Amino acid sequence: MKIEIVGAGVVGSAFGRALISQGANIQWVDSNPDRVQDLRNQGLHATLPDENADPCSLYFLCVQTPTIRGEQERTALRESLARVATLLRPELSPTVVIRSTILPGTSRDWAIPYIEHVSGLRRNEHFKFVYYPEFLREKHAAADASAPRIHLLGECEPGHGDAVAKILADIGGPVVRVSLEAAELQKYIHNNFNTLKIGFFNEMRRVAERLNLTAETEAIFSVTSQSAEGMWNPAYGTRDWGPVSGNCLPKDLEAFLSWMRSRDLVSPLLEGLSMSSSMESTKQNALPNLGKGSSSD
Numbered sequence: 001m002k003i004e005i006v007g008a009g010v011v012g013s014a015f016g017r018a019l020i021s022q023g024a025n026i027q028w029v030d031s032n033p034d035r036v037q038d039l040r041n042q043g044l045h046a047t048l049p050d051e052n053a054d055p056c057s058l059y060f061l062c063v064q065t066p067t068i069r070g071e072q073e074r075t076a077l078r079e080s081l082a083r084v085a086t087l088l089r090p091e092l093s094p095t096v097v098i099r100s101t102i103l104p105g106t107s108r109d110w111a112i113p114y115i116e117h118v119s120g121l122r123r124n125e126h127f128k129f130v131y132y133p134e135f136l137r138e139k140h141a142a143a144d145a146s147a148p149r150i151h152l153l154g155e156c157e158p159g160h161g162d163a164v165a166k167i168l169a170d171i172g173g174p175v176v177r178v179s180l181e182a183a184e185l186q187k188y189i190h191n192n193f194n195t196l197k198i199g200f201f202n203e204m205r206r207v208a209e210r211l212n213l214t215a216e217t218e219a220i221f222s223v224t225s226q227s228a229e230g231m232w233n234p235a236y237g238t239r240d241w242g243p244v245s246g247n248c249l250p251k252d253l254e255a256f257l258s259w260m261r262s263r264d265l266v267s268p269l270l271e272g273l274s275m276s277s278s279m280e281s282t283k284q285n286a287l288p289n290l291g292k293g294s295s296s297d
């Protein structure tokens with residue numbers, strides 16, 4: 001089976017090499033001539049988007065999706081989808097797979113209709129569609145791509161991920177299948193959780209500095225990674241057991257926040273957490289108005 005990878009950057013390059021190591025037949029397509037030449041110099045098969053390419057049964061789109069002025073920019077994705085759409089051959093039972101990070105709803109509301117529009121083909125009947133988020137770490141791209149912890153396949157319809165699951169069996173790692181939207185959302189939950197954790201410890205580091213504890217910060221963070229259940233139990237906090245409760249967590253958050261405010265210490269994350277907890281307790285589904293002139297003023 002011939003596989004095309006569109007975008008030979010961090011993700012596309014590492015993923016394609018991991019597939020090649022399992023014996024897959026990969027052709028890369030990249031709009032950057034230097035990247036294409038680089039791959040060719042290594043004896044790999046790569047082309048520019050306007051060069052002839054063989055129709056494939058699997059297309060993985062790994063192009064960039066930057067955020068520009070707060071909005072996801074989809075030019076690279078649109079261009080690569082347009083090209084792939086013209087190459088689809090229903091007799092090959094093709095599957096189009098997006099690996100780029102895209103916002104919830106993008107696959108079903110935009111990408112699939114766009115492929116149908118350009119190709120004149122119909123989802124399910126002529127082609128399958130999968131959203132398969134990438135979890136690799138940029139600095140460890142090659143190692144992560146060749147030994148992934150887990151794969152998440154968002155399927156347009158049940159069974160659309162079959163061809164992808166088959167090649168992933170060679171790479172290894174558990175495969176979980178969900179809807180398109182669930183997979184799109186999961187990728188943002190994944191990234192935002194990592195951001196939250198880094199941000200939290202950065203804020204706590206500033207507090208420790210103010211208490212002249214810089215020399216001991218590493219030690220207390222290291223102990224926290226052993227003492228806090230949220231660190232050592234991966235399932236902690238992920239089940240729907242209602243708002244933060246118990247004898248300690250709510251009272252200690254409020255006391256610590258008051259203590260910080262009285263010392264002109266700032267923790268936007270803890271302030272937001274306090275707001276989030278009261279929102280959960282009152283079952284509000286939107287954050288309170290933070291601006292001046294809110295109804296409680």
Ligand SMILES: NC(=O)c1ccc[n+]([C@@H]2O[C@H](COP(=O)([O-])OP(=O)(O)OC[C@H]3O[C@@H](n4cnc5c(N)ncnc54)[C@H](O)[C@@H]3O)[C@@H](O)[C@H]2O)c1
Pocket residue numbers: 006007008009010011012029030031032035049062063064065076077079080099100101102134135136137138139
């Ligand atoms: N870098 C990471 O660590 C990482 C991890 C997980 C997910 N992601 C996501 O994966 C996606 C790709 O990220 P990346 O870091 O590999 O990006 P990248 O910038 O390294 O690579 C993108 C490649 O796509 C090529 N390209 C752009 N438009 C094209 C087109 N029309 N046709 C063919 N090729 C085209 C570019 O020339 C470039 O080589 C993004 O959505 C990113 O958010 C990245």
